[in-house]
Structures are given as C-alpha cells and as structure tokens.
Amino acid sequence: MRRLVWLLLPLLLAACRPSAPPREVRVVVSGPGRLARAEAFVERLEDYGLVGVQARICDAGGDRGRLRECAKGSPAIFVTVGGVETRTVMEAGGQVPVVYVGLAASLDWGYVERLSRPGGRTSGVDNNYAELSGKRLQMLKLALPEVDRVLVLYQPGVVPTPRGLDSLKRAAALLDIELDYFPVVSGADIEGLPSELPGNDAAFLMPSFVLENNLERVVEIVSEAGLPLVGLDAAQVHAGAFLAYGASGAAMGRQAARMARQVLGGYPISEMPVERPQRVELAVNQAAAKRLGLRVDRRLLDLADEVVW
Amino acid sequence: VRRWLERLEGRFTLAAAAAGIVPLLLVSAVSWYGLSHSYLSLAGSRIESEASRLQGSLDGRLETLVGVLGQTLDAPGDEVWALRYAAARLPEVVELQVRDDAEVLATWSRFEVAPQPLEPLARPGEREVWGPVWRDDWGEPQLTLGLARASGRFLEAQLRAPVLWDALVELHDPTLHAFLIDSEGRILASSDRLEVLRGARAPDAVGQARTRGIFGYQHLGVQKLAVVRNVNRLNGRLVVEAPVGTLLAPLHRSLLVLFASLLLAMMVSFWPGWRLARSVTRPLDELARGAGELERGSLEAPLAETGPPEARSAVQAFNRMAAELERNRAELKGYAQHLEERVSERTEALRLALERALEADRAKTRFLASVSHELRTPLANIKGFASTLLATDVAWKPEEASEFLRIIEREADRMHRLVNDLLDLARGERGEFAVHKRPYPLRRLLRRLYPRLTRMTAGRALKVIQPDGEICLCLDPERIGNVLVNLVENATKYAPIGTTIELNITQAEDGVHFVVYDEGPGVSPGLEDKVFEPFYRADEGETPGTGLGLAIARAIVSAHGGKIGLNRRGGRTAVWFTLPKGGCDDA
Numbered sequence: 001m002r003r004l005v006w007l008l009l010p011l012l013l014a015a016c017r018p019s020a021p022p023r024e025v026r027v028v029v030s031g032p033g034r035l036a037r038a039e040a041f042v043e044r045l046e047d048y049g050l051v052g053v054q055a056r057i058c059d060a061g062g063d064r065g066r067l068r069e070c071a072k073g074s075p076a077i078f079v080t081v082g083g084v085e086t087r088t089v090m091e092a093g094g095q096v097p098v099v100y101v102g103l104a105a106s107l108d109w110g111y112v113e114r115l116s117r118p119g120g121r122t123s124g125v126d127n128n129y130a131e132l133s134g135k136r137l138q139m140l141k142l143a144l145p146e147v148d149r150v151l152v153l154y155q156p157g158v159v160p161t162p163r164g165l166d167s168l169k170r171a172a173a174l175l176d177i178e179l180d181y182f183p184v185v186s187g188a189d190i191e192g193l194p195s196e197l198p199g200n201d202a203a204f205l206m207p208s209f210v211l212e213n214n215l216e217r218v219v220e221i222v223s224e225a226g227l228p229l230v231g232l233d234a235a236q237v238h239a240g241a242f243l244a245y246g247a248s249g250a251a252m253g254r255q256a257a258r259m260a261r262q263v264l265g266g267y268p269i270s271e272m273p274v275e276r277p278q279r280v281e282l283a284v285n286q287a288a289a290k291r292l293g294l295r296v297d298r299r300l301l302d303l304a305d306e307v308v309w
Numbered sequence: 310v311r312r313w314l315e316r317l318e319g320r321f322t323l324a325a326a327a328a329g330i331v332p333l334l335l336v337s338a339v340s341w342y343g344l345s346h347s348y349l350s351l352a353g354s355r356i357e358s359e360a361s362r363l364q365g366s367l368d369g370r371l372e373t374l375v376g377v378l379g380q381t382l383d384a385p386g387d388e389v390w391a392l393r394y395a396a397a398r399l400p401e402v403v404e405l406q407v408r409d410d411a412e413v414l415a416t417w418s419r420f421e422v423a424p425q426p427l428e429p430l431a432r433p434g435e436r437e438v439w440g441p442v443w444r445d446d447w448g449e450p451q452l453t454l455g456l457a458r459a460s461g462r463f464l465e466a467q468l469r470a471p472v473l474w475d476a477l478v479e480l481h482d483p484t485l486h487a488f489l490i491d492s493e494g495r496i497l498a499s500s501d502r503l504e505v506l507r508g509a510r511a512p513d514a515v516g517q518a519r520t521r522g523i524f525g526y527q528h529l530g531v532q533k534l535a536v537v538r539n540v541n542r543l544n545g546r547l548v549v550e551a552p553v554g555t556l557l558a559p560l561h562r563s564l565l566v567l568f569a570s571l572l573l574a575m576m577v578s579f580w581p582g583w584r585l586a587r588s589v590t591r592p593l594d595e596l597a598r599g600a601g602e603l604e605r606g607s608l609e610a611p612l613a614e615t616g617p618p619e620a621r622s623a624v625q626a627f628n629r630m631a632a633e634l635e636r637n638r639a640e641l642k643g644y645a646q647h648l649e650e651r652v653s654e655r656t657e658a659l660r661l662a663l664e665r666a667l668e669a670d671r672a673k674t675r676f677l678a679s680v681s682h683e684l685r686t687p688l689a690n691i692k693g694f695a696s697t698l699l700a701t702d703v704a705w706k707p708e709e710a711s712e713f714l715r716i717i718e719r720e721a722d723r724m725h726r727l728v729n730d731l732l733d734l735a736r737g738e739r740g741e742f743a744v745h746k747r748p749y750p751l752r753r754l755l756r757r758l759y760p761r762l763t764r765m766t767a768g769r770a771l772k773v774i775q776p777d778g779e780i781c782l783c784l785d786p787e788r789i790g791n792v793l794v795n796l797v798e799n800a801t802k803y804a805p806i807g808t809t810i811e812l813n814i815t816q817a818e819d820g821v822h823f824v825v826y827d828e829g830p831g832v833s834p835g836l837e838d839k840v841f842e843p844f845y846r847a848d849e850g851e852t853p854g855t856g857l858g859l860a861i862a863r864a865i866v867s868a869h870g871g872k873i874g875l876n877r878r879g880g881r882t883a884v885w886f887t888l889p890k891g892g893c894d895d896a
Contacts (some may be wrong), residue, residue: 048481115446115447116446116448131420132420134421134422135421135422138422174423175422261483267503272503273502275447276447276469278472280419282397299390299393302394302397303394
C-alpha cells in the first residue's frame with residue numbers, strides 16, 4: 001500500500017502544484033508625454049485575452065534613474081514607447097526581445113539592420129516622425145498659408161534629429177518657408193524659448209523626449225507669444241498644440257500589441273519587419289486657433305481626421 | 310510490478326480494477342471521438358464565419374476604395390484637393406495621382422511633400438486595373454490600382470496592403486491563419502506577415518479547392534481545416550485555415566484533465582475497494598488454509614474471524630465444525646486405545662483361564678492318580694493279609710494272626726482317614742467346610758495337643774513359644790488342632806533327627822500368628838503356593854503322606870477367616886497361619 005501511495009503522490013502533487021507565474025510584458029515609459037501610447041498598447045494586448053500574460057507599465061515619470069530601474073529584470077518582452085526608453089533597455093543588456101511603440105528613425109539607432117529584417121532583438125513600429133517632419137510643415141502651410149518663418153524646437157544629439165531636420169529643410173525649401181532653430185538639451189533650456197519666438201510665425205516641435213515630457217510648458221510659452229505650435233501627434237494637439245500630423249499613438253499601440261502577441265507566440269523578433277504606422281492622422285486644434293486669432297483654411301479642416309473645438 | 314501485483318492478493322481487486330479501467334477507456338475513447346467531431350464541426354463553423362467576415366470586409370473595403378477613388382477621378386475642379394480628400398478618407402493610400410494621356414495633373418502623398426509620379430497603370434477601356442503586389446523598403450506589401458475614364462482621365466493609386474487588409478492582419482482568433490493568394494497561388498497578404506516577406510506560396514490543395522464548405526488537407530505533416538473564398542476584384546482567393554491539432558488542443562486538455570481526474574478518482578477509490586475485496590477474500594483464504602490443515606490432520610488454531618458479517622459467520626461455522634471434528638477424533642483415538650487395552654486384558658484373562666483350566670485338568674489327573682494310588686496301597690495290604698489269614702494250607706499262630714489283623718485294621722484306618730480327608734477337601738472347595746467355632750483358650754488347645762505333638766516329633770525337639778497370658782480365640786478346636794498336627798507332622802517328615810521343630814505363637818493387631826519352623830531342606834523357590842494344592846508333593850512321594858494335609862489346612866484356616874502361607878527364612882521353611890482375634894466376648 002505504501003508503494004501505491006508513492007505512485008499516487010506525484011499525481012496529487014501535479015494536481016496541486018501552483019500554476020506557472022504569468023509572463024510579464026513590461027512597458028517602459030520615460031514620462032507622461034508618452035503614456036497614452038503605452039496605455040493603448042496594454043489595452044489592445046489585454047483585448048487579445050492571452051492566457052498567462054500580464055502587461056505592466058513602468059512609468060519613470062521623467063526620472064532617468066527610475067527609467068534604468070524599469071529596464072532591469074527579465075520579463076518576457078520589453079515594450080518601449082520611444083527612443084530614450086529603447087536605448088535604456090538596450091543598454092541594460094540581456095536577450096529579452098524589445099518591441100518599440102513609436103521609435104523615430106529606426107535605422108539610425110543601430111538596433112536594426114534592415115527594416116524588413118531587423119536581425120537583432122529589437123523590432124516594432126516606427127512612428128515616422130522624422131520622415132513626416134516635412135509633411136507636417138506642408139500641413140502647416142496648408143492651414144496657415146501666411147506662415148513664412150518657423151522656429152524649430154529640437155534636441156541636439158537625439159538620433160532622429162538629423163533625419164528629421166533634413167526632411168524639414170527640404171520641405172521648407174519647397175514651401176518657401178524660412179526656418180529658425182532652438183535647441184533644447186534639458187527642461188531648463190525651455191525657459192529661454194520666449195526670447196527666441198518673436199519674429200516667427202509658428203513654432204515647430206521635433207521628436208525629443210525632453211520636449212514631449214515638458215510639452216505643457218512649451219505650449220504655455222508659445223501660446224503666450226501668440227504663435228501656433230506644430231506638434232507631433234494628436235495627443236499633443238489635445239495638450240494645446242495647434243496642429244499635428246503624425247502617427248496615431250493609439251494605432252501604434254495596437255500595432256505593437258499585435259507584434260508582441262506574435263513574439264509571445266514564438267516568432268523570432270529578428271525576423272519581424274519594422275512596421276510603419278497603420279494610420280497617420282491630421283489633427284487641428286480649432287480652439288487654439290481661435291484663441292490665437294488665426295484663420296484656418298476650411299479645406300484643411302475638412303481634411304483633418306480630428307478637429308479640437 | 311509483479312511483486313506489487315502479488316501484494317494486491319485479491320483477485321477480485323484486479324478484476325474490479327480491470328473492470329473499472331476498460332469502461333473508463335471506452336468512455337474516454339467514445340467521448341474523445343464524439344467531442345472531437347462536434348468540436349471540429351464548431352471550429353469549422355467558426356472558420357467559415359471568419360472567412361465570410363473577412364471576405365465581406367475585403368470586398369467592402371475594395372468597393373469603397375474603388376468607389377471613393379472613382380468619385381475623385383470624376384470630381385470637377387481642383388484635382389489636388391480632391392486627391393487630398395480621397396487620401397484623408399482612405400488610410401491605405403500612400404500616393405495618388407491624376408493624369409491624362411499627356412501629363413500628370415496632380416499628385417498627393419501621405420508621407421512625401423513632393424512625391425515622384427507613379428508608373429502609369431490605368432489603360433483606356435479598362436475601368437479598373439490592379440497591378441502586381443510589391444514590397445517597399447520597409448518590407449510592406451504595396452498594391453497599385455489604376456482607374457480609367459472614357460474622358461481620358463486616369464488615376465493611379467499606391468495602396469498599403471497591411472492597411473487595406475487590416476481586418477485580415479488583425480485576426481482576433483490567434484488559432485486561425487488567413488491569407489490572400491493570387492491566381493498563381495502566391496500569398497499577397499497574410500495574418501502572418503513573414504509569409505508575405507518570404508514570398509511563400511499556398512499549398513496546391515488550397516489553390517484547387519472548392520469555395521463551398523470546409524475541407525481538410527494535409528501540409529508538411531500537419532492536418533488542417535480550411536475554407537476558401539473568392540475575392541473576384543483581385544482575381545484572388547481568401548483562405549482561412551487552422552491546424553486540427555491546434556483546434557483540438559483545448560479539448561485535449563479538457564479530456565486529459567477529465568481522464569486524469571477519473572483515473573485519479575479510480576485509483577483513490579481503489580484503496581477502499583481493495584480493502585472491501587480483501588475483507589471478503591481474506592476469510593476465504595483463511596477457510597482454504599483451514600480446510601488444508603484439516604485435510605492434513607488437525608486445525609492448529611481457530612481461524613481469525615474477520616471481514617463482513619457473512620464472512621465472519623462462515624468462519625465461525627467452520628471453526629465450530631473443526632472443533633467438533635477434533636473432539637470426535639480425540640474420542641475415537643481414546644476409544645481405540647481403550648479397546649486395545651481391553652482386548653489385551655481379556656486375552657490375558659483368557660490365557661490365565663486356559664492355564665487354570667489346563668492346570669485343573671492336570672490336577673484332576675494327578676488327583677485321580679493320587680487317590681487311586683493312596684487307595685490301592687492299603688487295599689492291597691488288606692487283601693494280602695486277609696488272603697494270608699484265610700489260606701487253608703497254613704496254620705497261623707494266634708499272635709501271628711493278630712498281627713495280620715492289626716495290619717488289616719491299620720490299613721483300613723488309613724483308608725478311612727483318606728476318605729475323610731477327601732470329603733473334607735471337597736467340602737472346603739465347595740465352601741461347605743463344617744467348622745464348629747466356639748470360644749476356646751489357646752493354652753488349653755496347646756495343652757491338649759502337646760502330648761500328641763511330642764510323640765509325633767520323636768527324635769526331634771519340639772519347642773513351643775506362646776505369648777504370656779491367656780488368649781481366647783473363636784475356633785473349632787478339633788479342626789485347628791488338626792491343622793497344627795498336620796504342620797508339625799510335615800515338619801517332622803523333613804526335619805533331620807536331632808533338630809528342633811519350633812511352634813511360635815505371637816499376637817498382633819490383626820490376629821494371632823502361628824508359625825512352624827523346622828531345619829529341613831525346605832521347599833524349593835517358586836513352590837510356595839503349589840504346596841497348598843491337593844496331592845501336590847514337593848518330593849514326589851519320597852516321604853509318606855497323601856498330599857492333602859496342607860490343602861485341608863488351608864480350607865480349615867479359610868473357614869476361620871484366616872490366612873495360611875509358607876515363607877523361606879535363612880534356608881529354613883516357615884509355615885504360618887493366622888487366626889482373627891476376638892469372638893470370646895460373647896461367650
């Protein structure tokens with residue numbers, strides 16, 4: 001009988017053993033400016049109803065130290081919502097796949113060999129912010145044809161900046177717009193912005209986590225100067241920018257969730273092509289235009305995917 | 310495993326386990342077959358539903374796309390703004406251009422400020438033309454569409470396939486696989502983007518399959534269920550499929566859990582079942598063991614009364630039966646042993662009786678011979694002397710004649726005594742010996758006998774020892790006197806001349822002892838009892854006598870309630886007899 005008990009014991013233990021811990025999908029966010037796309041990602045991933053998968057947002061709140069903490073550990077997947085997050089996670093090392101949601105200029109970071117075949121442990125959705133810089137300027141010109149001079153707010157040393165500025169310069173040449181530049185390295189630099197705004201018809205944001213995480217202050221300064229601010233995406237329009245033409249953060253979150261699901265299902269991330277955003281949306285803040293006394297071309301409003309009244 | 314099975318012991322247990330497992334396996338097999346069939350039917354319906362949804366989505370989207378772009382081409386006025394409006398409505402558009410036969414009239418790109426003109430695709434006479442799928446630098450499949458109008462205006466559009474087939478790419482059910490193939494079987498779009506990137510082709514079975522209903526096929530060793538729908542606008546086919554193993558995986562898990570639970574429950578219930586079976590089989594085994602012991606001899610110990618009441622009753626009945634058998638067997642054994650002893654006793658008794666009978670026969674023969682001899686001798690003397698006296702040729706002197714007559718008288722007396730002795734002996738053996746007991750003083754008896762005894766012992770000294778004081782006995786003085794005379798006479802016969810014959814009389818608790826000693830050769834050992842038999846003579850007739858004296862003495866002593874015997878002491882013979890005391894008080 002004792003042997004019978006020993007035979008039954010493994011079965012009982014197998015029946016009673018606790019289920020395996022859920023696989024963590026850790027979404028790394030540098031600050032509040034990029035939280036919307038992280039939430040869109042999590043919402044879509046949860047919609048899939050994957051068993052044994054738990055998504056968790058690690059929000060550094062603008063703190064670099066906390067961001068590095070978020071990059072530690074060994075979750076099933078790291079999901080990054082921008083360049084600084086991706087770089088922090090990649091610099092932390094390890095072999096955990098990294099799916100990014102809205103990385104600008106994917107090829108320029110060095111993490112991806114080819115867009116159609118990344119070859120490393122990183123792939124995701126490129127937000128095309130750098131490539132769309134010229135297109136945003138064109139949208140500004142369609143909305144406010146009288147704009148001739150634009151102050152470009154950019155962050156030197158950020159990877160997408162050269163590609164974005166190149167696109168912007170080519171567009172400016174075509175659209176006969178003069179560009180002025182205001183570099184921002186830290187949040188404190190933004191306080192010097194008011195003195196640079198006079199003489200310009202609009203302010204123009206380039207991809208930068210410093211600017212995105214201090215967007216509220218930027219909007220405040222630019223509005224006080226009576227100038228329209230061209231943002232990167234609809235979220236920034238909701239935050240007070242006048243116009244934006246860019247990838248939808250929510251759409252990118254959904255795209256990245258699909259890719260993450262495939263990686264969790266066993267797809268090699270090195271074979272997974274970098275995707276362009278499914279949707280590029282035009283958003284116009286008509287309320288801000290009214291506040292600034294701007295007259296927006298009605299036809300552009302008809303083109304807009306979203307108008308904030 | 311064999312040892313473990315042997316430890317199970319109960320054959321019923323194994324039978325019960327087998328009987329439990331077989332239906333369990335049958336139920337599991339039937340359940341698996343039935344549930345799989347039903348589950349696959351449901352999965353097929355799900356695949357068909359998904360295929361219909363995707364087909365509707367694709368057809369509807371293509372219809373919308375062609376409709377919007379057609380309206381754009383037909384719209385009057387500013388072509389650029391018309392293209393911008395169209396692009397705004399159609400997110401899959403990358404670039405649009407309107408042209409006529411001569412030049413490009415307007416272009417609009419979603420990503421470029423000043424896009425390059427597209428290659429002409431639309432042809433006069435063909436309202437709608439679809440170009441081949443190609444991939445851009447991002448690896449993204451791109452479609453080109455050309456629309457033509459009789460007015461000579463044409464529209465080319467570059468479309469992003471992933472956006473156009475967003476519904477296909479964004480399949481909600483991860484177990485399903487959907488892809489779009491062209492007429493040559495190349496995969497144009499797929500829920501698995503890698504298939505498109507690799508330029509994969511659909512299996513032949515899918516390209517040739519009917520577009521009605523669900524069908525199964527095998528590809529690379531994997532059995533799949535698939536549904537095919539035509540996408541007429543692209544001259545392609547939409548395929549939605551799923552591996553059978555993947556579809557059945559949840560069912561397999563459930564069935565495995567169910568089967569494992571049933572197996573576990575059966576194994577858990579095996580213990581009480583085993584106990585129950587053992588409670589029945591153990592008494593049966595005990596009964597078999599007990600029956601074997603009974604067959605070999607006897608039951609060493611009562612069987613243990615365990616198990617259910619019925620089994621206990623059977624064991625109790627067996628124990629009672631075994632106890633009864635054991636008791637009967639012991640009785641038979643004792644009876645057989647007793648019977649053997651009784652047979653031995655009876656045999657010995659018969660043997661003794663036979664010996665006695667033979668001895669009696671021999672005694673009778675001896676008796677007759679002795680009587681004849683004892684009678685013939687005096688008769689011969691009487692006849693001889695009588696004949697002598699009566700002889701006529703001899704004149705006997707008177708003194709001689711008187712001597713002859715005295716001899717005749719003596720021999721006649723001798724015959725008379727012999728006959729009297731024989732009569733006494735016969736009476737004694739019949740228990741009719743006539744004794745006339747009366748209180749009589751012992752001294753008086755000795756005083757009366759002494760002269761006679763002295764005469765008898767001529768040449769030998771007679772020594773009489775008697776206790777002090779008067780002893781009164783209840784006896785027949787004549788008979789007891791005869792006994793004493795006989796004993797002294799016998800002693801005188803064998804005692805050499807000059808020796809002493811001693812008559813010793815002692816008094817004890819149980820009576821008065823009379824012992825006569827002499828210094829003769831004595832009786833040989835082993836003849837102590839024989840000398841009391843009639844006509845027995847130890848010296849075979851060397852000494853005078855009839856051989857009846859001691860036999861008559863024993864009859865007389867017995868008639869007085871006493872005992873008589875002969876002892877040998879220091880080479881001397883001692884004949885003794887006892888007489889009970891008392892009997893004088895009533896006198």
